[in-house]
Amino acid sequence: MPAKLSVNLNAVAMLRNRRDLPWPSVTALGRIALAAGAHGLTVHPRPDQRHIRFSDLPDLRALIDDEFPEAEFNIEGYPTEEFLALVERTQPEQVTLVPDDPAQATSDHGWPFERQGNFLRPVVARLRKRGMRVSLFCDPDASQREIEAARDTGADRVELYTGPYGGCYASSTKADSELKKLDRTALLAQAAGLGVNAGHDLTVDNLPALARAVPNLAEVSIGHGLTADALEYGMAGSVRRFLAALEG
Numbered sequence: 475m476p477a478k479l480s481v482n483l484n485a486v487a488m489l490r491n492r493r494d495l496p497w498p499s500v501t502a503l504g505r506i507a508l509a510a511g512a513h514g515l516t517v518h519p520r521p522d523q524r525h526i527r528f529s530d531l532p533d534l535r536a537l538i539d540d541e542f543p544e545a546e547f548n549i550e551g552y553p554t555e556e557f558l559a560l561v562e563r564t565q566p567e568q569v570t571l572v573p574d575d576p577a578q579a580t581s582d583h584g585w586p587f588e589r590q591g592n593f594l595r596p597v598v599a600r601l602r603k604r605g606m607r608v609s610l611f612c613d614p615d616a617s618q619r620e621i622e623a624a625r626d627t628g629a630d631r632v633e634l635y636t637g638p639y640g641g642c643y644a645s646s647t648k649a650d651s652e653l654k655k656l657d658r659t660a661l662l663a664q665a666a667g668l669g670v671n672a673g674h675d676l677t678v679d680n681l682p683a684l685a686r687a688v689p690n691l692a693e694v695s696i697g698h699g700l701t702a703d704a705l706e707y708g709m710a711g712s713v714r715r716f717l718a719a720l721e722g
């Protein structure tokens with residue numbers, strides 16, 4: 475079965491935030507994405523709310539609950555107390571914990587699981603106890619020890635950081651070596667009993683090779699590349715193009 479597609483709405487929110495006006499509407503674009511076949515919506519509320527605002531979350535939660543009850547909501551972020559309270563209020567199906575510094579422009583690395591295990595363990599337990607699946611952002615070349623430390627936090631899944639692969643896709647030899655790293659890490663995660671998600675800088679062009687190289691992918695979350703594609707093909711057209719790309 476192909477991986478599920480979760481559409482990340484951060485880039486739509488960023489466009490909306492250029493003006494003090496309510497368009498483009500994050501909820502309306504989320505509705506079009508889900509109606510076109512996307513399996514879920516992802517948001518990554520950052521502490522400065524420069525993309526998704528905390529006030530967007532109830533509307534997106536209601537959209538899924540009222541109109542697309544089969545879909546999943548995935549909220550990503552660094553687990554500050556403010557973030558944890560936000561997800562507890564929103565009750566997404568999945569929370570993806572990311573080791574981002576508040577000043578970071580975008581996510582660019584996974585957790586150092588061995589070093590941060592003691593920090594992550596109670597956070598993962600707190601979220602899972604409230605019924606949320608927990609995924610942890612993971613370097614594309616994490617070692618077996620790191621993957622085992624990820625499993626020992628009690629998390630359900632890891633999300634492989636695909637930035638290095640996405641960023642070099644045009645140069646095929648480098649892309650091949652990045653794909654091999656991702657495949658190896660995905661297999662280590664699977665052997666440790668963890669599900670495997672992936673995301674960052676994925677596009678309709680680089681997705682088929684990833685889907686073929688990492689056959690145990692459960693879900694990809696895609697925002698920047700899909701929103702850029704939607705300027706050309708419309709949100710519904712782009713969702714259909716990315717779903718087809720996931721078939722490999």
Ligand SMILES: CC(=O)[C@@H](O)[C@H](O)COP(=O)(O)O
Nearest residue numbers: 484518550572580581673674
């Ligand atoms: C964890 C991850 O890779 C994505 O959430 C990515 O960081 C998108 O976030 P921005 O859209 O805020 O760059």
Ligand SMILES: NCC(=O)COP(=O)(O)O
Nearest residue numbers: 673674675695696697698
């Ligand atoms: N988890 C990755 C994500 O949600 C989207 O990242 P990007 O496609 O905006 O790079």
